[in-house]
């Protein structure tokens with residue numbers, strides 16, 4: 001059992017805090033937003049994340065999990081202090097580290113004994129070393145002669161599957177300066193010893209780079225198949241069959257090879273830009289990543305263009321799904337929201353919209369744009385629309401009844417941007433089917 005403090009209760013911080021408590025540690029989670037802390041203290045999860053609320057109530061009941069806004073209390077509690085605050089995108093594309101810096105400043109101000117400060121936020125290479133120097137200088141200025149360590153422990157969990165991913169990681173990466181830090185972290189993660197999870201122990205610089213390289217690689221893989229899909233549409237090939245056959249090659253693997261309207265979320269867009277920015281700063285440009293960033297933006301625009309090209313005069317469009325992916329209410333950089341914004345901006349379209357969890361967030365994001373109609377179900381959304389667009393592959397959109405869909409729509413047009421359905425089935429039911437990388441039959445080459 002260890003005493004752990006987690007600073008920041010976003011996706012990474014909250015899920016890590018819940019997980020650490022589940023493993024038997026005594027955990028205090030700190031956040032600056034009082035309403036969030038108050039909710040968490042009552043067992044209410046501020047984000048929609050499957051499994052999180054159960055772990056939250058288990059943790060609170062066990063007495064091993066506490067939430068506070070009190071910095072002093074939080075810093076005094078943990079021997080290990082995890083930093084899991086946001087690293088938003090600065091206007092120039094670099095990662096803004098102001099929250100990370102203020103976290104280490106607070107630790108230095110309140111610490112009375114040894115602390116291992118572990119960074120879990122995604123931060124540019126060199127940050128752990130900079131944090132170490134910053135803490136040293138601050139402690140010195142406060143006349144405090146207290147030993148401490150800094151380490152990097154990047155997190156690889158996905159939103160929507162965060163609880164499962166945290167409890168079942170592919171690898172644990174520990175970037176350490178000292179053996180003492182390694183021992184503390186190995187002790188914490190010994191829960192994975194029985195399942196033989198690989199523990200990579202390396203320098204903080206390498207650990208920080210592993211995180212960015214992993215995210216940038218996945219973003220590149222998605223973008224690659226998206227561009228192949230765009231070409232498939234032009235030449236009359238089927239991108240799903242291409243991806244499936246490519247994925248059979250063990251060196252490629254079928255994962256993250258699903259074409260769609262572009263990647264979104266709080267990580268890939270921000271992290272690719274921050275990595276490209278680091279490359280530029282160090283004179284080692286990441287030209288592949290730079291084009292991925294551009295291609296992904298283009299992919300989102302292309303998705304909207306498919307709809308406007310098919311309905312140039314405007315009309316009523318049903319948009320199903322607004323979150324950046326299923327099982328989350330997060331709409332940050334969501335392709336669905338960008339499509340909505342584009343369609344609404346021109347003033348020619350009425351947009352009927354529905355998402356199982358992200359309605360409040362989307363309503364907020366699209367506030368002030370006229371033409372938006374908020375619906376309570378997929379069926380209601382489609383009623384009277386000229387076409388339906390599946391922008392996010394929530395499970396409830398994967399079993400739509402084609403006959404009902406045809407009856408509800410004024411024109412039987414389906415834009416299946418996530419390839420939830422098979423073109424042959426949709427066309428057999430009399431729908432005009434537009435997938436991503438799967439063009440309608442009449443537009444395929446030679447047809």
Ligand code: UGA
Nearest residue numbers: 155156157158159222256257258260263264265267324325
């Ligand atoms: C991503 C990484 O997958 C996690 O490993 C990482 O920890 C996290 O970023 C982070 O850095 O915090 P996340 O953004 O939650 O996780 O979601 P993903 O499942 O990776 O999906 C990202 C985007 O890519 C979504 O918009 C999704 O729809 C899209 N995507 C994913 C595709 O378009 N095609 C695919 O084949 C896979």
